[in-house]
């Protein structure tokens with residue numbers, strides 16, 4: 222149960238820490254182009270070994286791809302001053318292509334999870350570049366956003382977050398949307414819950430502000446502390462556990478659509494069945510008309526970004 226993490230920055234290191242504690246992996250290799258950073262993170266993480274479940278944590282290199290079960294890519298570069306989003310996208314796309322070349326060269330059979338942003342576009346870049354199947358390369362997508370959504374609903378409703386089932390779909394970014402029609406609290410639809418608890422009066426505004434809170438979370442946290450790392454680290458553990466433990470979990474990862482939802486050749490998040498073979502199935506949820514439109518809107522926004530790369 223070997224996991225290679227590429228990128229030992231805020232997200233990669235926090236994920237490594239959370240994964241080590243989860244007991245799901247027996248070997249974690251951390252790779253970063255900044256060798257000192259990788260060495261430092263691995264030393265610090267390793268000093269916790271007496272307190273984790275048994276595992277080994279090492280600084281890795283490209284040869285570690287050959288026998289990895291899962292490779293999680295968090296490597297990327299931050300926006301430079303004066304640089305456009307498209308310039309940044311191009312730079313990150315070439316980083317992802319370089320890493321995919323190394324993975325292919327090592328004849329790796331790992332499941333590759335892309336985290337680097339813009340995650341949907343870069344997942345497609347990795348797929349196009351490698352020509353691997355969509356089951357083997359996918360993005361972390363809106364697993365994090367859906368967790369945030371569940372958290373804000375639980376706060377608003379005063380219900381344990383684990384009883385809230387709710388999904389953010391589409392782009393991991395500005396065009397994402399809440400699938401309210403799928404949202405339920407212990408099986409009771411959110412509409413029914415709101416009504417039977419006398420909460421309907423301000424519900425339209427409150428539901429909008431729940432979604433705004435989700436969408437703006439990353440911006441707020443980055444303003445406060447420079448990066449988001451803890452919740453994404455947990456979201457990545459959830460995804461990687463589903464693979465390592467073959468748990469057939471339903472997660473909103475970013476997958477290349479092939480006709481599902483009337484969309485083709487674009488990566489975005491919809492519910493998927495995740496197991497040891499990666500994405501085993503793309504689930505087609507019964508979305509409302511507005512939600513279907515929102516999904517198509519997200520797809521057109523992402524298609525534009527992809528065209529920008531040509």
Ligand code: NAI
Nearest residue numbers: 228230231232253254255295296297336337338340448453
């Ligand atoms: P960071 O800047 O702290 O870490 C990135 C690391 O990647 C750096 O240490 C850098 O040296 C390394 N790197 C760059 N090029 C490399 C290469 N070719 N090979 C190996 N390592 C390389 O950034 P942070 O905060 O860890 O974020 C990483 C990425 O994750 C960003 O793109 C960020 O937007 C994204 N992210 C995605 C989320 C999601 O839900 N999909 C949530 C949070 C962050």
